[in-house]
Amino acid sequence: MPLPWQKKEKAVELIVSAVGFISVIILLLIGSFLFKEAFYVFYKAGVLKVIFGNAWYPTYDPPSFGMVPLIMGTLAVTILTAVMAIPLGLATAVYIAEIAHYRVKEFLKPLIEMLASFPSVVLGFFGMVVIAPILSNWLSPILSEKLPELLRSTEIPFISTSLADFFYNKLFISSGLNISTAALMLTVRAIPVISSIAEDALTAVPRTYREASYSLGASKWETIWKVVIPASVSGLSIAIILGIGTIIGETMIVLMVSGGAAVVPLWIFDPARPMPAAIAAEMAEAPYQSLHYHALFGVGAILFIITFVLSLLSDYISKRYRAVRIGEKV
Amino acid sequence: MRGGELIRRKRFNFKEGFFLSLVRTLGFTGAIILIGILFFIAYNGVRVLSWEFITQPPVDAMTKGGIFPVIIGTILLTFICMIVVIPIGVTTAIFLAEYSKRGFLLKTVMMSIYTLAGVPSVVFGLFGLAVFVVAFRFGMSLIAGSLTLAVMVLPYIISTSEEAIKAVPYSFREASLACGATKWQTIRKIVLPTAMPGILTGAILGTAKVSGETAPIMFTAAAFFTPGIPRSLLEPVMALPYHIYVLATAGTHIEETRPIQYGTALTLIILVLLMNLLGIILRMRKRVKRAW
Numbered sequence: 001m002p003l004p005w006q007k008k009e010k011a012v013e014l015i016v017s018a019v020g021f022i023s024v025i026i027l028l029l030i031g032s033f034l035f036k037e038a039f040y041v042f043y044k045a046g047v048l049k050v051i052f053g054n055a056w057y058p059t060y061d062p063p064s065f066g067m068v069p070l071i072m073g074t075l076a077v078t079i080l081t082a083v084m085a086i087p088l089g090l091a092t093a094v095y096i097a098e099i100a101h102y103r104v105k106e107f108l109k110p111l112i113e114m115l116a117s118f119p120s121v122v123l124g125f126f127g128m129v130v131i132a133p134i135l136s137n138w139l140s141p142i143l144s145e146k147l148p149e150l151l152r153s154t155e156i157p158f159i160s161t162s163l164a165d166f167f168y169n170k171l172f173i174s175s176g177l178n179i180s181t182a183a184l185m186l187t188v189r190a191i192p193v194i195s196s197i198a199e200d201a202l203t204a205v206p207r208t209y210r211e212a213s214y215s216l217g218a219s220k221w222e223t224i225w226k227v228v229i230p231a232s233v234s235g236l237s238i239a240i241i242l243g244i245g246t247i248i249g250e251t252m253i254v255l256m257v258s259g260g261a262a263v264v265p266l267w268i269f270d271p272a273r274p275m276p277a278a279i280a281a282e283m284a285e286a287p288y289q290s291l292h293y294h295a296l297f298g299v300g301a302i303l304f305i306i307t308f309v310l311s312l313l314s315d316y317i318s319k320r321y322r323a324v325r326i327g328e329k330v
Numbered sequence: 331m332r333g334g335e336l337i338r339r340k341r342f343n344f345k346e347g348f349f350l351s352l353v354r355t356l357g358f359t360g361a362i363i364l365i366g367i368l369f370f371i372a373y374n375g376v377r378v379l380s381w382e383f384i385t386q387p388p389v390d391a392m393t394k395g396g397i398f399p400v401i402i403g404t405i406l407l408t409f410i411c412m413i414v415v416i417p418i419g420v421t422t423a424i425f426l427a428e429y430s431k432r433g434f435l436l437k438t439v440m441m442s443i444y445t446l447a448g449v450p451s452v453v454f455g456l457f458g459l460a461v462f463v464v465a466f467r468f469g470m471s472l473i474a475g476s477l478t479l480a481v482m483v484l485p486y487i488i489s490t491s492e493e494a495i496k497a498v499p500y501s502f503r504e505a506s507l508a509c510g511a512t513k514w515q516t517i518r519k520i521v522l523p524t525a526m527p528g529i530l531t532g533a534i535l536g537t538a539k540v541s542g543e544t545a546p547i548m549f550t551a552a553a554f555f556t557p558g559i560p561r562s563l564l565e566p567v568m569a570l571p572y573h574i575y576v577l578a579t580a581g582t583h584i585e586e587t588r589p590i591q592y593g594t595a596l597t598l599i600i601l602v603l604l605m606n607l608l609g610i611i612l613r614m615r616k617r618v619k620r621a622w
Contacts, residue, residue: 020425027442033460095357119542191360249450251545
């Protein structure tokens, strides 16, 4: 016969454990509701036609729900952003963890943390009112008019004609709302995510590694480049993966500045409609339970799968190499 | 011989200096951009910001007037979200830190928290639409939006609380158990009070995150315009981030309402950054004060 306090302890343990499982239930609910609502469009329009179709005309009659333009939009924006955000994020982490003076670090770290919770709608707004006009009104005339003129006047063979034509055709920015602007603002969003995880990975490298390196006569940069970074490469790759996850899922920035055209972007100044932007822009107009409504859930399901795979991948890396503790994502 | 060595050292120094200063420069980029954006929004927004702006409702199809109901909407959304998420998050953290045993179940819980943290915010919006708005029949409402935000911020609250609980030294627990306290008494009277500053810091930083989110409330709570502050949980609300988005992208008065957009953005930033600053200061004080 258990004593009263033993019963109470048991009851508390049961309640706490039950609450502990809420996150599992939520994840299952998210997955099942997304796929339940998405199922209909795949069933009605055909899985292959939806995933590999290259026309996204949800409001036409008959509508077409090919997701290739949306997926390519996300891919293009993600690649452009990754090219900028990964070096910047990792450099920020290396600077904070390895180079910065204690005082600078105390000041820079909270600032980067603030950047992490900076509302993305304000970043999108900034992209709209500042970056986009700069690109189309200021950068475009210089690159596509002044520069070709200058090149033509040089009369160097090849350069004066071909390169000038290239600049004239390719660097003309008709609208400031394009994937480059989106990538610039997404970079701002991704830097703090990448740098905070990468910084944890770098600080986790034991001090003795650095001391051994210095005692062998290596300089500061040699120690960073050849000892600290290789030792933390698994944590750094997790930082990159989670950074890419953030870029893919970021909604407000791509919604406001990527231009919104549901076509496959072929050049860095083309507009696009990445997947989150399509969901956010069209859900308000899609009639409840219409095929369009289900198609948007389909887009959400694909987004969910992508981020799920990225999470599994980073979890696998962290289990395998024990670099970053679980749950430290910003 | 000596000359060659000198040349080599010189080159070597150049490389060293080049890479170190490159990293130093790139490392400051994020901070510089943040300060730049802050100054730009502050410069343009401060002219609009006034007592009337934050205490008056919008008038004339939102081209004039203030943003009072918008601010109240964001505060309500965030507040209700936190009331829901903090008990669940802290209890989950207690489970993870104190009660869980290694094995398949713990792995599943950890994995789902980790995965939830990576789910895009717009997918949470879809989830909220399908579950809270449609299945629970809440409609576009304050409660649906708050719950959606709560689901979104849950992993963050769990991980910050767990960290705070795990930072309580094991000797504290041992001392309490040695005095004859039960496990639950130890958690309630010793572990939680000691971990409270850390838990609160996480909650405040979580609040900052939540109040700036747009995508999860777009289909679950946010209204283009409501005449006043909501009188029940089942009414839609206006919210600062959504207000910025709507004014900047929709309607025929985009240029006309630019000042209001700047003012709203500045209000949101002040709200978010003040909360952040509070959290960061709390954490620093805790680090200084800690005596063990």
